[in-house]
Amino acid sequence: MSTATQSLPETATAPEATRGLVEITKVRKSFGTTEVLKGITLTVEPGGVAVIVGPSGSGKSTLLRTINHLEKVDGGHIAIDGTLVGYEVRGRRLHELREKDILKQRTEIGMVFQNFNLFPHLTALENVTEAPVVAQGRSKEEARRRGLELLDRVGLKDRAGAYPRQLSGGQQQRVAIARALALDPKILLFDEPTSALDPELVNEVLDVIRELAKSGTTLIIVTHEMGFARDVADTVVFMDEGQIVEQGSPQELFTNPQEPRTRSFFSKVLEPAFNI
Amino acid sequence: MSSAVTKVAQPAEPAKAAGPATGQTATEQTAADPATTAAGAAGVGTSGPSGPGSRPRRPATDYSGFPLVGAKHPWRWVGTAVVALGVFGIAWSLATNPRWEWGVVAQWFTAQSVVNGLLETLKLTAISGILGFVLGFILALMRLSASPLLVSVSWTFSWIFRSTPLLVQMLLWYNLGYLYEKISLGIPFTDVRFFEVQTTTLISQFAAAVLGLTLNQAAYSAEIIRGGILSVDQGQLEAAAALGIPAWRRSTRIVLPQAMRAILPTAFNEIIGLVKGTSIVYVLAYSELFYTVQVIYNRTQQVLPLLLVATLWYVVITSVLSVFQYYIERHYSRGAVRSLPLTPLQKARKFFATHAVAPNRARSPR
Numbered sequence: 001m002s003t004a005t006q007s008l009p010e011t012a013t014a015p016e017a018t019r020g021l022v023e024i025t026k027v028r029k030s031f032g033t034t035e036v037l038k039g040i041t042l043t044v045e046p047g048g049v050a051v052i053v054g055p056s057g058s059g060k061s062t063l064l065r066t067i068n069h070l071e072k073v074d075g076g077h078i079a080i081d082g083t084l085v086g087y088e089v090r091g092r093r094l095h096e097l098r099e100k101d102i103l104k105q106r107t108e109i110g111m112v113f114q115n116f117n118l119f120p121h122l123t124a125l126e127n128v129t130e131a132p133v134v135a136q137g138r139s140k141e142e143a144r145r146r147g148l149e150l151l152d153r154v155g156l157k158d159r160a161g162a163y164p165r166q167l168s169g170g171q172q173q174r175v176a177i178a179r180a181l182a183l184d185p186k187i188l189l190f191d192e193p194t195s196a197l198d199p200e201l202v203n204e205v206l207d208v209i210r211e212l213a214k215s216g217t218t219l220i221i222v223t224h225e226m227g228f229a230r231d232v233a234d235t236v237v238f239m240d241e242g243q244i245v246e247q248g249s250p251q252e253l254f255t256n257p258q259e260p261r262t263r264s265f266f267s268k269v270l271e272p273a274f275n276i
Numbered sequence: 277m278s279s280a281v282t283k284v285a286q287p288a289e290p291a292k293a294a295g296p297a298t299g300q301t302a303t304e305q306t307a308a309d310p311a312t313t314a315a316g317a318a319g320v321g322t323s324g325p326s327g328p329g330s331r332p333r334r335p336a337t338d339y340s341g342f343p344l345v346g347a348k349h350p351w352r353w354v355g356t357a358v359v360a361l362g363v364f365g366i367a368w369s370l371a372t373n374p375r376w377e378w379g380v381v382a383q384w385f386t387a388q389s390v391v392n393g394l395l396e397t398l399k400l401t402a403i404s405g406i407l408g409f410v411l412g413f414i415l416a417l418m419r420l421s422a423s424p425l426l427v428s429v430s431w432t433f434s435w436i437f438r439s440t441p442l443l444v445q446m447l448l449w450y451n452l453g454y455l456y457e458k459i460s461l462g463i464p465f466t467d468v469r470f471f472e473v474q475t476t477t478l479i480s481q482f483a484a485a486v487l488g489l490t491l492n493q494a495a496y497s498a499e500i501i502r503g504g505i506l507s508v509d510q511g512q513l514e515a516a517a518a519l520g521i522p523a524w525r526r527s528t529r530i531v532l533p534q535a536m537r538a539i540l541p542t543a544f545n546e547i548i549g550l551v552k553g554t555s556i557v558y559v560l561a562y563s564e565l566f567y568t569v570q571v572i573y574n575r576t577q578q579v580l581p582l583l584l585v586a587t588l589w590y591v592v593i594t595s596v597l598s599v600f601q602y603y604i605e606r607h608y609s610r611g612a613v614r615s616l617p618l619t620p621l622q623k624a625r626k627f628f629a630t631h632a633v634a635p636n637r638a639r640s641p642r
Binding site for chain 2: 068070099100103104106107109110111113115117118119120121122123130131134135136163164165166179180183
């Protein structure tokens with residue numbers, strides 16, 4: 001919690017990035033008696049790319065999952081473009097939204113999972129078109145056209161009819177990214193998108209995310225790929241034991257970390273990754 | 277055949293003729309004879325790992341021209357022969373032992389009363405099977421819900437109906453009139469009655485049979501469906517929720533189709549069990565297949581042949597159901613396997629296409 005929230009360098013933001021401001025305020029979350037988030041405050045500017053790093057069990061994934069209300073917070077709140085996620089203010093209380101309204105909010109927040117979580121009984125294209133038709137009420141024809149466009153964008157147009165199990169891990173994750181993009185989200189959450197991939201497949205996924213970083217969508221990425229983090233992030237956030245220890249530009253954090261905990265973490269993970 | 281080989285073989289290859297007389301044409305990359313490779317080393321030796329200056333190593337022999345021969349399994353043939361002999365023995369005794377009275381079987385197999393009984397059996401199976409699985413689905417959802425009351429009601433239902441013998445349940449439903457003379461719908465603790473009926477008129481043999489079979493079936497299918505739903509990865513629900521897909525659609529479009537793969541084999545076990553389980557309603561003197569057959573053999577004393585009639589019909593029903601099962605399971609395995617296995621029909625077609633066409637072109641149906 002040392003440095004103040006880092007505002008974005010102007011060069012990184014695309015001009016159209018006017019939506020997708022994420023404000024996380026004093027968020028707490030416990031599982032049983034274990035407190036996994038101990039008052040997290042973090043702002044990600046519209047079109048910004050925040051990369052969250054830290055040891056396993058530090059609460060990175062949980063934080064990500066609170067942003068689209070897959071995980072309810074025990075305290076604090078999260079707002080996207082000034083609108084609270086999962087709650088609404090009535091009087092002086094925050095009332096949890098009904099399922100229907102939460103689902104509507106979630107269509108503005110895309111999520112990509114570590115294990116892809118593609119629907120195995122649906123083809124790549126069906127995976128991509130399901131939500132736009134059901135959750136946004138688009139026509140099947142429109143969803144299909146847009147779905148093929150998105151699959152083309154991630155380089156998989158010719159595999160549209162394939163079932164997930166017929167695709168490699170990297171291809172599956174790219175379909176999952178296309179599926180998340182299909183709802184035109186303001187924000188995209190990536191939960192260790194390359195952790196389940198063979199090393200030689202990691203880059204094809206990272207390349208797609210790099211492209212997205214330039215598109216003006218706000219990205220929040222939990223990853224262990226430090227080289228990629230340095231490359232793509234405007235803000236790197238280091239978390240440990242449920243707290244943000246330090247945050248800053250990749251340059252600041254990787255080359256000159258202030259906190260001893262940050263330094264010791266990076267000394268363990270950076271050396272091999274920085275021989276690029 | 278040998279002419280083809282020599283045509284392909286290189287001229288500077290004297291060892292070729294002594295090589296395996298295969299008739300394969302894969303001899304283009306001829307077996308690398310040590311002598312040949314040593315002489316013209318520059319061309320072939322590139323694949324060798326030997327670096328410059330290292331001692332020239334004898335290159336590995338190239339086996340690409342050798343035909344492959346599968347392993348022999350003599351004991352498999354012995355086993356096959358023993359089993360075939362056993363099967364033949366059983367078939368022979370069935371066919372030749374006059375006490376099976378196949379003539380009587382044939383005579384009764386399509387008799388009107390037997391067919392009527394068969395239709396009753398099918399009716400009972402269909403009605404209580406469908407109702408049982410619908411109720412079972414509801415019970416499974418209750419059991420998986422967040423409400424402790426729904427969970428415990430569902431649990432208790434399964435507990436009671438799985439721990440009571442089906443025979444007892446049947447007799448209990450049929451004799452409900454003894455416990456409750458009248459069944460009425462009204463406002464409790466008042467004299468207002470919208471409708472009142474004698475229990476014995478409401479609970480016919482058919483109603484008791486359907487009620488007993490349905491409730492019993494529901495208790496079992498609830499557990500089967502619950503197991504199927506639990507077998508679907510939690511991440512699937514999360515991904516669907518993250519995409520904003522509504523709860524009902526999540527269940528029907530995402531979870532159930534995947535759960536079906538785990539549900540179907542056991543569900544068909546249950547339905548096939550139910551087909552024969554319906555025979556228990558003979559205690560209600562309900563004239564389904566088994567009871568009909570009993571009535572006949574009590575009259576004609578041809579006990580075994582008539583039991584055989586019933587059995588054969590059960591075999592027919594089960595066989596038809598098994599075919600359905602195969603195709604339904606295949607349908608739901610989309611995406612679960614990399615490529616769907618061929619159906620028996622496709623296999624047969626492929627067999628005829630590859631085997632039968634060339635030599636028997638005239639006779640083969642294609």
